[in-house]
Amino acid sequence: MKNNISIDLAYKSINHVGEELCGDNVEIVDNDECRILILTDGMGSGVRANILATLTSRIIATMMRRKMSVDEVVSTIAKTLPISSVNGAAYSTFSVIQAFHDGRVYIVEYDNPECILIRGGKVEKLPFTYRNIEGKEIRECEFRSQIGDSFAIMSDGCLYCGTGDIMNYSWDWKALSECAEKAAGRSRNAQQMADYINASCKELYGNVPTDDTTVAVLRIQEEHILSILTGPPLDKSDDYRMVEDFMETKSIRIVSGGSTSQMVARVLNEKLVHIDGDLDSDIPPMAKIHGVDLVTEGVLTLHKTVELLERYADNDVSEDFFLELAKDNGATRLACYLMEDCSTVKLFVGKAVNVDYEEKTLPFDISARQQLIQRLIDVLKKMNKKVEVLYY
Secondary structure (H helix, E strand, C coil): CCCCEEEEEEEEEECCCCCCCCCEEEEEEECCCEEEEEEEEECCCHHHHHHHHHHHHHHHHHHHHCCCCHHHHHHHHHHHCCCCCCCCCCCEEEEEEEEECCCEEEEEEECCCCCEEEECCEEECCCCEEEEECCEEEEEEEEECCCCCEEEEECHHHCCCCCCCCCCCCCCHHHHHHHHHHHHHHCCCHHHHHHHHHHHHHHHCCCCCCCCEEEEEEEEEECCEEEEEECCCCCHHHHHHHHHHHHHCCCEEEEECHHHHHHHHHHHCCCCEECCCCCCCCCCCCEECCCCCEEECCHHHHHHHHHHHHHHHCCCCCHHHHHHHCCCCHHHHHHHHHHHCCCEEEEEECCCCCHHHHHCCCCCCCCCHHHHHHHHHHHHHHCCCEEEEEEC
């Protein structure tokens, strides 16, 4: 990876009205060389379209993970999956963005709307060339990315937004690219940009989408690191080393835990100041340590943070979710940091057992701190964050 560069990926889908399954599918592949974003659009809607899109994306993901060529990928798809006997239409269309850690970007598409590139705040035309593979015309391009580049790929449901039986002829690729331009300028990460574009499409459908509609976004940006230190080390003699490792990382710094914050304050020779304010019956109050961005209580706060992140990752973001997020407490502040302000999360995890939690009855299973940390790791990866874990 280039120094201080991250590749941020996210997507958002809405289903065809009346369908439980989406006829579009997105796969994300990570390897030592690159991150790959794959969007496929199955013919029709519902179960059949979902199967076609999923099968196509899995074939592409598996072959690209093995570093096979696009010719081999398209040839395999053409030979493996059927063509409609009714109209001869493709079983599934696809778009692929391969972003290498050295700055190169390769894009290949078949029959999906053209990828949108936002560079320097403006739409920039991609240098596509066209060729035929197994009777299918594909477009592709390869070039070097720049910090700040934003890419949007989409299914054709994004182009055919309209209410009822009336086509919205003013909403074409140009209008969609202008929407992506606004979304890139108003968002801080790939998820927010995808949400913005998808919400605009949903609004044009009058909230009754007559096609599966998916937007996937890839952004090249400076790496933003957030570090969380939670739990004292198993061996007390490692206190200094753990805190030193945590503090020397250039990042947003979060300390989570009562005894943990006391340890950090002692090692740093700083005062631990408790914050007075409106008390939250569910979340313990926060504190302050000079040099640390946020200091919270431990297990209860982390548990609530993980719950919020899991709802966010599962797209359970109703009005109640935002009302919960609007509360000012340690859990909501930490959740917002993790959702909006970082691409990489470093976890500094102490293995010492907190006797207080063993002796108290808590409203959830806390047999080990590691269970909660693992849930946090899992949801962060689901949010496409890079996660590094150090145990002490």
